[in-house]
Amino acid sequence: MACTSQSAKDYITNARVHLVGELRSLSLILENLFQQGVLMGEEVSKIKKKKDDYDRTRAILDSVTRKGEAACYKLLRIIDLTRRRTLERPALLSKIIHEASIEAKRFDLHHWISCFPFKEDEEMDTNYFKGPRPCHRYQAKLKSKAKTISKDFWKGSKKLFEKNKTPDLSFYPVVLDTEETTPPSKIKTFKTKKSKLSRPKKLRTYVPENKPEISPSDLLKTDKNILLVGKPGIGKTALSHEMLRLWTERDDKELDYMFYFDMREITNISPTMSLKHLLFTAYSEPDEDKDEIFQDMKSHSDNVTLILDGVTDLSALVVQKLVKKDLLSYAKIIITCRPDDEEDLCDEDWLRVEVKGFSEETIRTYLSATLGEDHREVLSNVELLTLSHVPMYALMVAASCSSEDSLQPRTVTEIYINIVRFCLQNSNKTSIKNPNQFIRTKRNEILSLAEAAFNATQRKTVNLEELSCEDSCILSFLKPLDVKVAPTETITVYSFLHYTMQEFFAALWLLNNPDKIREVFLQWFTEEMKHMKHLIPFMCRLLKEKSPRLMSCLIPTEELKETSEWLFKDMINAFSTEADADDCEPYVGPLFLCQCLYESQSSEACIYFLDKLDFHLDLSEENLDPYSCCVVAYVVTQSKERKIRLNLQDVTVSKQGMRQLLRGLQNIEWCDPFPQQLWKIFLLSEGQMDDLSVQVDYRTLLCLDGNQLHLPVMGKQQLFERAVTVMQRAPTKVEVCLYWHRGALGFWSLCQYLLEALPNISSISVPISVAAAPIRLLISRSILSSLMNKTPRYLNSST
Numbered sequence: 001m002a003c004t005s006q007s008a009k010d011y012i013t014n015a016r017v018h019l020v021g022e023l024r025s026l027s028l029i030l031e032n033l034f035q036q037g038v039l040m041g042e043e044v045s046k047i048k049k050k051k052d053d054y055d056r057t058r059a060i061l062d063s064v065t066r067k068g069e070a071a072c073y074k075l076l077r078i079i080d081l082t083r084r085r086t087l088e089r090p091a092l093l094s095k096i097i098h099e100a101s102i103e104a105k106r107f108d109l110h111h112w113i114s115c116f117p118f119k120e121d122e123e124m125d126t127n128y129f130k131g132p133r134p135c136h137r138y139q140a141k142l143k144s145k146a147k148t149i150s151k152d153f154w155k156g157s158k159k160l161f162e163k164n165k166t167p168d169l170s171f172y173p174v175v176l177d178t179e180e181t182t183p184p185s186k187i188k189t190f191k192t193k194k195s196k197l198s199r200p201k202k203l204r205t206y207v208p209e210n211k212p213e214i215s216p217s218d219l220l221k222t223d224k225n226i227l228l229v230g231k232p233g234i235g236k237t238a239l240s241h242e243m244l245r246l247w248t249e250r251d252d253k254e255l256d257y258m259f260y261f262d263m264r265e266i267t268n269i270s271p272t273m274s275l276k277h278l279l280f281t282a283y284s285e286p287d288e289d290k291d292e293i294f295q296d297m298k299s300h301s302d303n304v305t306l307i308l309d310g311v312t313d314l315s316a317l318v319v320q321k322l323v324k325k326d327l328l329s330y331a332k333i334i335i336t337c338r339p340d341d342e343e344d345l346c347d348e349d350w351l352r353v354e355v356k357g358f359s360e361e362t363i364r365t366y367l368s369a370t371l372g373e374d375h376r377e378v379l380s381n382v383e384l385l386t387l388s389h390v391p392m393y394a395l396m397v398a399a400s401c402s403s404e405d406s407l408q409p410r411t412v413t414e415i416y417i418n419i420v421r422f423c424l425q426n427s428n429k430t431s432i433k434n435p436n437q438f439i440r441t442k443r444n445e446i447l448s449l450a451e452a453a454f455n456a457t458q459r460k461t462v463n464l465e466e467l468s469c470e471d472s473c474i475l476s477f478l479k480p481l482d483v484k485v486a487p488t489e490t491i492t493v494y495s496f497l498h499y500t501m502q503e504f505f506a507a508l509w510l511l512n513n514p515d516k517i518r519e520v521f522l523q524w525f526t527e528e529m530k531h532m533k534h535l536i537p538f539m540c541r542l543l544k545e546k547s548p549r550l551m552s553c554l555i556p557t558e559e560l561k562e563t564s565e566w567l568f569k570d571m572i573n574a575f576s577t578e579a580d581a582d583d584c585e586p587y588v589g590p591l592f593l594c595q596c597l598y599e600s601q602s603s604e605a606c607i608y609f610l611d612k613l614d615f616h617l618d619l620s621e622e623n624l625d626p627y628s629c630c631v632v633a634y635v636v637t638q639s640k641e642r643k644i645r646l647n648l649q650d651v652t653v654s655k656q657g658m659r660q661l662l663r664g665l666q667n668i669e670w671c672d673p674f675p676q677q678l679w680k681i682f683l684l685s686e687g688q689m690d691d692l693s694v695q696v697d698y699r700t701l702l703c704l705d706g707n708q709l710h711l712p713v714m715g716k717q718q719l720f721e722r723a724v725t726v727m728q729r730a731p732t733k734v735e736v737c738l739y740w741h742r743g744a745l746g747f748w749s750l751c752q753y754l755l756e757a758l759p760n761i762s763s764i765s766v767p768i769s770v771a772a773a774p775i776r777l778l779i780s781r782s783i784l785s786s787l788m789n790k791t792p793r794y795l796n797s798s799t
């Protein structure tokens with residue numbers, strides 16, 4: 001509690017000479033004095049009738065001081081809470097003082113009021129009017145409009161999901177960078193370190209690192225003007241809406257106003273449009289006293305915030321005047337723009353914030369919230385994971401993967417097709433009734449972008465050098481890079497927001513130039529051009545004439561059909577020829593072919609492939625992420641007549657992947673003695689599995705063969721314990737075979753543990769190395785128990 005020993009009455013009396021003549025917005029003071037019960041209605045109207053403000057101020061001060069200490073305290077509180085309106089603005093004051101060359105120090109009423117020791121009674125503060133009533137009502141109207149705008153924004157994204165699968169879409173934190181170094185878009189050299197990294201590492205460089213230093217509410221609080229810069233779809237609009245939402249939820253301590261303009265929507269700003277027209281007609285019209293409200297905004301422009309979203313230039317005069325502070329000089333302006341449009345938009349004293357998209361942590365949270373369990377599948381795919389740093393792409397990944405229809409497999413290419421269609425539709429703010437027709441009209445632009453993508457991919461660069469494109473549809477896929485080619489010359493080149501988007505467009509170009517495809521098939525196997533293989537899965541799906549469609553809007557259907565008649569066969573033949581030539585390690589293994597075939601969704605092509613392999617699919621030593629498991633299961637299940645011999649020797653498989661693989665189980669003839677039982681273990685233990693993604697390398701960890709449990713005791717305690725849990729439920733007696741390693745768990749204590757844990761254990765066998773030949777020592781349960789009774793606990797294998 002603040003000290004209240006200071007008398008309010010004395011405080012006012014001592015400053016009376018300064019208050020008279022300087023107190024402003026007297027009607028606001030009177031309204032509050034009436035509201036607080038200090039003055040009666042009659043007294044108020046009597047004061048209002050006085051000749052001028054000078055007399056009115058004197059009358060207010062006289063009446064209030066006459067009413068005593070409590071009334072004076074309330075007047076001081078009113079002045080304090082409304083000081084931005086009732087006292088001269090300090091900055092303005094100092095200007096006046098300077099201009100008038102007043103030497104003597106002027107009494108600073110702002111300082112004076114802030115020195116009074118008020119009681120801390122926050123609740124009471126809400127009962128005061130901070131401005132004229134019509135202005136309060138307009139503020140409420142603006143808040144309600146802001147809520148609707150934000151709701152509609154998220155509703156637009158929700159529409160992409162199926163009705164019963166709509167996630168709760170809202171704002172997730174984006175990485176915001178305020179470092180005032182050279183804008184990151186201005187990269188000065190063509191080659192970056194990126195080119196030396198492996199593909200997954202290269203892709204990870206797209207994902208921004210978490211920088212928690214500034215939040216949307218910090219941006220809302222700062223008095224500075226703000227420039228939000230970022231690539232297309234990176235979340236600038238979402239951030240603006242988040243600020244708008246935070247403002248609607250802020251308590252109304254201040255009478256302030258916030259406007260949001262989507263500059264792409266209000267294209268019809270005429271050169272002569274007035275500020276009043278912009279605020280009241282183009283945005284929201286007050287229900288009453290327009291002039292009073294407008295005047296209030298003009299006189300207290302520091303209470304006004306304007307968000308101008310998607311600014312490309314300052315051609316509209318009214319916008320230019322706002323940005324240059326010729327109108328509403330103290331208003332806070334927030335501009336969002338793409339890096340292309342940043343130059344010369346605003347002065348250097350603005351706070352420049354680069355919106356960099358989702359960090360890896362947020363990608364995980366976002367996909368988990370939108371996809372539930374399915375998100376793990378996406379996260380295991382480094383292409384999709386890193387692609388999702390652009391929130392708009394994350395949205396499309398989520399929308400594409402959340403499809404209910406299990407008959408419609410979710411191929412990765414489909415996600416990209418959805419992204420492309422979405423970007424094209426959204427780049428044009430007028431609603432598009434027939435998207436396919438719209439894509440047809442953009443054919444030339446799309447194909448020239450695709451050509452630039454192909455050439456850049458061949459050159460192993462991200463710079464689309466020869467592309468000169470002004471089309472907004474095309475620009476929505478790109479970010480600019482300013483490249484200094486000479487001390488006096490800088491050129492702007494474009495690159496895709498993510499490298500895989502470039503590969504997607506490159507694949508699209510190849511399909512339009514089928515004579516080049518065979519060349520690419522040959523390039524797979526060369527060290528220099530092996531990176532071209534990433535175009536092929538995209539091509540396999542793009543050829544398909546099914547929804548979501550893209551190619552049929554760009555290339556005649558007959559041409560696509562013609563290509564698909566030979567493409568799959570050529571691809572498989574190129575692979576088999578290379579696989580047969582065993583002079584070197586091939587760059588493309590069968591798993592990659594499975595991926596291409598899954599994208600193609602062509603049963604015929606799968607059978608052709610399996611036949612070429614003599615129905616023997618060797619995936620040994622592969623790392624099978626859930627997506628890979630899904631593609632393998634798809635290919636395997638296409639063979640209805642013949643079983644496939646599947647070699648999974650030394651594969652690494654995760655729990656989610658295991659589930660996918662199990663789908664193809666009935667078509668498999670196992671290539672080694674153990675896996676059938678291994679799958680059973682996992683089937684049985686599924687229910688008990690924790691979230692931990694268990695890596696199963698079954699040669700070294702755990703194998704179950706018939707009624708034998710093979711337990712290598714190598715410290716993988718968790719897996720060992722899980723196997724024991726499964727065995728506890730085994731209906732028959734089992735023989736446990738322990739592969740012993742020095743330094744592992746104590747042998748005898750382990751035997752004891754097994755005896756106690758496994759009532760159905762019949763015997764334990766221990767392979768013992770004698771010279772080079774291992775022999776197996778089989779100890780029956782009864783012998784083992786009696787041994788245990790005699791063996792001291794501290795005895796272990798080394799003794």
Ligand SMILES: Nc1ncnc2c1ncn2[C@@H]1O[C@H](COP(=O)(O)OP(=O)(O)OP(=O)(O)O)[C@@H](O)[C@H]1O
Nearest residue numbers: 157170171172232233234235236237238391392395
């Ligand atoms: N922070 C976020 N949290 C959740 N979703 C987001 C976020 N940012 C963006 N999105 C999603 O991505 C979509 C595109 O984002 P947004 O429109 O904000 O991009 P932008 O940077 O304004 O793009 P443009 O430059 O094309 O105007 C949004 O519709 C929204 O669904």
